[in-house]
Amino acid sequence: MTTFTLGFAPTRRFVFSKEDAFKYKELIKDTMHGFGLDIKIVDLEGINEEGLLYDRSEEKEIIERFRFEQVDALFFPHCNFGTEDLVAKIAKALGKPVLIWGPRDEAPLENGMRLRDTQCGIFATGKVLRRFNVPFSYITNSAVDSKVFERGFKNFIGAANVVKQFTDMRILQVSTRPSDFWSVICNEGELLEKFGIQIHPITLDELKKKTLSVEKEGGADLKEAVEYIKNSLDWTAVEESDVRRIASLKVAMKQYAAETGSAAIAIQCWSTLQDIIGIMPCLANAILTDEQIPVTCETDIHGAITSLMVQAATLNTVPTFFADITIRHPENPNGELLFHCGNFPVSLSTEDKPELKKHFLFEDHSPGTHEGEIKGGAMTIARFDGDHGEYSIFLGKAKGIEGPYSRGSYVWVEVNDWPLWEEKLVKGPYIHHSTGIHADVIPVIYEACQYIPGLTPDPVDPTEKEIQAWLRGSDINQ
Known part of the structure; x- marks a missing residue:
């Protein structure tokens, strides 16, 4: 059997904390590796300094990387609100099963400011994916170390592997x-x-x-x-x-x-x-x-x-x-x-x-x-x-x-x-x-x-x- 390959494209939006988005990107990556699944993960490292999806000028390069690596599915964790149009365009271009999710936000800071608003961004991305007629899966907004995320991620990988083998049978x-x-x-x-x-x-x-x-x-x-x-x-x-x-x-x-x-x-x-x-x-x-x-x-x-x-x-x-x-x-x-x-x-x-x-x-x-x-x-x-x-x-x-x-x-x-x-x-x-x-x-x-x-x-x-x-x-x- 061929190795299952996941395209990992964590996304952020410019108006929220890019430092926290980067921190969560690393946490999510470590957590995925910790699940012990026999899969290959292709990320965005080297495309920009952050390894995050946010710059519209990089759309073509990201699509080309995922195509070259022959990814079998795409994961777009929203490390803050995210860039919903880029998620949808890349997902549409590649035509693979799509997973969206975002780690649950902390309480607002003492001054009332919020650092990420991941849940809000998931709502936006879901709507734009529908506009592009892209079927997608999502995991309930939850902590990185939660059973909800682990369950949903593993279930999606299994489902995407079924799709991979069904469509090339x-x-x-x-x-x-x-x-x-x-x-x-x-x-x-x-x-x-x-x-x-x-x-x-x-x-x-x-x-x-x-x-x-x-x-x-x-x-x-x-x-x-x-x-x-x-x-x-x-x-x-x-x-x-x-x-x-x-x-x-x-x-x-x-x-x-x-x-x-x-x-x-x-x-x-x-x-x-x-x-x-x-x-x-x-x-x-x-x-x-x-x-x-x-x-x-x-x-x-x-x-x-x-x-x-x-x-x-x-x-x-x-x-x-x-x-x-x-x-x-x-x-x-x-x-x-x-x-x-x-x-x-x-x-x-x-x-x-x-x-x-x-x-x-x-x-x-x-x-x-x-x-x-x-x-x-x-x-x-x-x-x-x-x-x-x-x-x-x-x-x-x-x-x-x-x-x-x-x-x-x-x-x-x-x-x-x-x-x-x-x-x-x-x-x-x-x-x-x-x-x-x-x-x-x-x-x-x-x-x-x-x-x-x-x-x-x-x-x-x-x-x-x-x-x-x-x-x-x-x-x-x-």
């Missing part, structure tokens, strides 16, 4: 959908026209040839994949030749993803593949997903899009898992089973060495699935989908619970109101496929949607009002 499609799976039909032309999402199709025969070539030629990548499988899983139920072929398939898919510039893969995982190379791809899918190349089953393009969005919301630090929403819990009315044949990331397993087995559904029982329960805890369940030209993303929070044993890879979860979830999923535009992740990314994706025209957030828990209140920091004493 290419998915490797391995064969057509299985003939029985009408539910995963997608409109490739519409995805390209509406969102710029590209699909790169290849055939199962092409994948077979590359897999067998990798297996024959060997090499460091294949050796590493074989060692990973042997060290991470109990593979006593399959042959060593099966391990080598599964590893070869994993390497072949990763090579195709790199060659085509694809960030995710949607594969026809059954039933032709086991006929032509003798294995199921479930474990190979799992390993790639653990490596931040999510692979979705049954050639589910919309599922791959979901997985990339959810993964990006964590700055690509947490793996996703691609699941069927299958049956209700036998005892818990709000419980549900998330399951797939054996494709959940190995790192999520509750066992030290989950079992590598032969597939339990098909008569040939080809090897390639890894089975077992994955860890519970808090997680987000999401699904990007659409029909009739309208697209939305379902969002809900869940937590892992105890439940009966199931074959395949699985986890039982509890949600706030299962009948409400079921109604949303059945009435659509969603299906039985979902993406899970062990992180709360709902506010991140909600915020990202305002920068993706044509995509509507569809949260079930928390509600839209609850998300908005959380983003404002209404639950924090400010």
Whole structure:
């Protein structure tokens, strides 16, 4: 994954204290670095002595610097009132997600004078950004060291990373959908026209040839994949030749993803593949997903899009898992089973060495699935989908619970109101496929949607009002 780059353009206005503006610029910069995010920050140092945005003659130079550095988002902290027209012009020229905020002012001086008036400037900038038709995010006026600022900043960076990866998305499609799976039909032309999402199709025969070539030629990548499988899983139920072929398939898919510039893969995982190379791809899918190349089953393009969005919301630090929403819990009315044949990331397993087995559904029982329960805890369940030209993303929070044993890879979860979830999923535009992740990314994706025209957030828990209140920091004493 490429590094996320933030354009940092702290702004001031000439009628307020430039000394205090400079002081707060430094405080904000130190605070951002202290958040521990793996991002690159491009500032204005060297453009003028203060490293602040206020001189209209420097507009072109600032835009050129940010373009040269290929910034992915822009942050305009108002270190005093700020220069709202410059903020809007630069934001409009670059067309990236925009964050505005200002540190909360101290009380007026004894003589009644005020040094910064940051909140007042945010109001002005918000209006001018609207005039320029620039969508933007903002954080409630708050102290530099406040939880409100930290929460809002991190949420914005995650949202901007979702936008970055969504607007430059290419998915490797391995064969057509299985003939029985009408539910995963997608409109490739519409995805390209509406969102710029590209699909790169290849055939199962092409994948077979590359897999067998990798297996024959060997090499460091294949050796590493074989060692990973042997060290991470109990593979006593399959042959060593099966391990080598599964590893070869994993390497072949990763090579195709790199060659085509694809960030995710949607594969026809059954039933032709086991006929032509003798294995199921479930474990190979799992390993790639653990490596931040999510692979979705049954050639589910919309599922791959979901997985990339959810993964990006964590700055690509947490793996996703691609699941069927299958049956209700036998005892818990709000419980549900998330399951797939054996494709959940190995790192999520509750066992030290989950079992590598032969597939339990098909008569040939080809090897390639890894089975077992994955860890519970808090997680987000999401699904990007659409029909009739309208697209939305379902969002809900869940937590892992105890439940009966199931074959395949699985986890039982509890949600706030299962009948409400079921109604949303059945009435659509969603299906039985979902993406899970062990992180709360709902506010991140909600915020990202305002920068993706044509995509509507569809949260079930928390509600839209609850998300908005959380983003404002209404639950924090400010």
